[in-house]
Amino acid sequence: MTHLRKITFFSFLGLIVILFYSCDEQTVSKNGDLKNTELDSTKTNFVSVAGKLFSIPSPIQTAILIKESDIPYNREVLNDPANVSNYSTKNQRALNLGIYGTEMAYTSLYDDSQWSLRYYKAVENLADDLEIKGALSPSLVKRLGSNVGNTDSLLFLSGQFYEAADIYLKENERYDLAALILAGGWIEASYLTALSANTGNDAARKRLAAQKKTIITLCEVLQSTADEQFNSGNTMLQLDSLKNVYRSVEHTYTYQKPETNPETKTTIINSESNFQLTDDELADIIARIERIRASIIQ
Known part of the structure; x- marks a missing residue:
């Protein structure tokens, strides 16, 4: 597993959290606000794992895509944060x-x-259960509470927790x-995209x-890092x-x-990859993503 040690926060764990949207210009004020921030649903995040470069759409990018397409917001499709007590294994x-x-980003x-704050508290509870809550400072919790209603601040402050958690x-x-956190975020982002x-x-x-390409590499990452119970499971x-x-x-x-x-x-890669789904493939992929997600949140 030593090849994973070079993976940084913004190129690995940060792929599934709140601070991984792309910015053309970003200024952070003292109270945690993000200013002059442009959110772009077309930009791609890249991660290098064991020398392989692959991309994952961030939750913010997925939410932007949905919002730009004039698809109504639907909280009912999300996993209720009250379900957090149902999850007992690592x-x-x-x-x-x-x-x-991902759902915190969407909301x-x-x-x-x-x-969004309820989802943050669910994340906080799970982090506590996983014994990584030590990365979360009391001052950060206070700032999150005082910034309810300020979307940019919630996104920024939530990302600060994940940065500290990744260091841990x-x-x-x-x-x-x-x-596993990466996988969960990708599954939910794919689920929202599938809807x-x-x-x-x-x-x-x-x-x-x-x-x-992402699902192929994601499976490789899980098989090389997750425990036997997960790799032999459903x-x-x-x-x-x-x-x-x-x-x-x-x-x-x-x-x-x-x-x-x-x-x-810096180098700008101008080459393009295009992927085409048949209607049958689309229906099959959507159904499988829904089943995977249902088995995780139950």
């Missing part, structure tokens, strides 16, 4: 921590701040938890199709089955020369 708690993190972006996980080599795709939303359909079997369905999804790649900026030492 694996259940880690997976649902990822799910609740925050739709300005449902009271429910890495220092204590809890890579199994990090991978949109099921209404005929083309952007959501394309986003769902583009998860072909959730992993279902993820493997979903991965096999995705293998048949059509994928075309168009190469374009990358652009390198020597001053900033």
